[in-house]
Amino acid sequence: MNTANTVAASKITLSELMLPSHSNFSGKIHGGYLLKLMDQIAFACASKYSGCYCVTASVDTVDFLNPVEIGELVTLKASVNYVGRTSMVVGIRVISEHIQTGVKKHCNSSYFTMVAKDEMGNNVKVPKLILSNMEEVRRFYDSINRIENKKKHKELEMTFDYKSDEALKNLENFNIEISENFKNE
Template structure:
């Protein structure tokens, strides 16, 4: 049933992929666009898991790259739902790169994306409510509400 209430943990996703030479520049650094695509994919899975519907990316609120990812690293994407509105939802994604030879893990990027759920005709439709279970979930919700309010204020000035 698409509109049942769900918890953050029910939609949490962890995806992993080895960075290959085709993902990188000649120096062995993975392209930012490759990381962006992986982020969008992970976040989209979270949104679809929550709504059990088709979803579209409406915006990327923020994307920060902290460290490079290199060929051979294991790219780990941890994504979860932060906030839901009537038809939209914010997903947070944390990207880590693991050197599989040493076990060192670095936080390489973070992003916040907004998705809209679509009905069978391709129109925005209501999304299930979200229950924040843990203190971490509640912190992420509060921060997501702040980002939403900032976006609303920015959009009001247009």
């Protein structure tokens, strides 16, 4: 196995024509189908980079920015943006293209955390990441920031007392109604 690898060595592009069988009830391409494609390219990217079988550990921030239409060509581009000891963050960008007009839309960007595994299912150390330009450095630091923010959010969830009087009073600021059964509890 390589001890270091470049971002360029991880890059994968996947294009697929969107068919009626991929659509939802409103005639747009189903978000779940796009997520499936994103998971596939994340697997391919991480496995190509690490030389190992990889599994999805988490998916961060999938915002559907623009709908994808039946008949459009969807292109997913992925690269490893960050590596830890056994994990990698794969950045994915999804673009749809109207084939006749050539008009392209950015549909979403997402980040998949993938973990390298051996034949027995144990975590495996991944190669160091060789950064070759400032864009790769930016993406690496953006990944670090997302990881740190995720840790802070998890700590906040663990320490937040939703049963406190202050937290319950704060519910009045939201578009909810407290049932009588709850009030009498």
